[in-house]
Amino acid sequence: SQTIHQWPATLVQPVGSPLSLECTVEGTSNPNLYWYRQAAGRGLQLLFYSVGIGQISSEVPQNLSASRPQDRQFILSSKKLLLSDSGFYLCAWSVLAFSYNEQFFGPGTRLTVL
Amino acid sequence: AQTVTQSQPEMSVQEAETVTLSCTYDTSESDYYLFWYKQPPSRQMILVIRQEAYKQQNATENRFSVNFQKAAKSFSLKISDSQLGDAAMYFCAYKDNNNDMRFGAGTRLTVKP
DSSP: OOEEEEEOSEEEEOTTOOEEEEEEEESOSSOEEEEEEEOTTOOEEEEEEEEETTEEEESSOSSEEEEEEETTEEEEEESSOOGGGOEEEEEEEEOTTSTTOOOEEOOOEEEEEO | OOEEEOOOSEEEEETTSOEEEOOEEEOSOSSOEEEEEEEOTTOOOEEEEEEETTOOSOOEETTEEEEEETTTTEEEEEEOSOOGGGOEEEEEEEEETTTEEEEOOOEEEEEEO
């Protein structure tokens, strides 16, 4: 069966510091991968998605970036964090072979920027 | 652009009763998918139920069912025999073949014992 991992689970970082969040998927090949951000009490905002290694599409211009160095690994990064980057970050995967192409989510990372 | 609207920020239901959560969407596509996700306090997003636009029959998963009205672009979720464990944020989501899933703002459901 497929599983998705995210780490760290929680992170507290000072303004201006770098960021690296990692997401890995097991049990499937060539998944589509997604990064979402959820502000407190709000819906999900799609940040990036990837359909393959090295292929990244950005939905929202910001100081965040994403990379996909391996088929089942998706990394969210920043060189300098802003206060507004605080939130709950969710990674998700989907596979076209699934008839509904639904997305399955990881446990998330809670990021607090002070 | 496709948008998803959940007009009820909060809803409450008595345990064992039935509650309906509303969702409307806007699209010019004819082929798409609709989903309801549940986010409990743990914040793990859990897929509850899904529907393909070309299927007229409403999807059902145990106590969860949908009322899909394609012409009205409405996709409501009905929870029957509500349980305390149903308390969560519920998100309606839309997806078409452009690899782009759109979420509504969510409805916070409270279940009263």
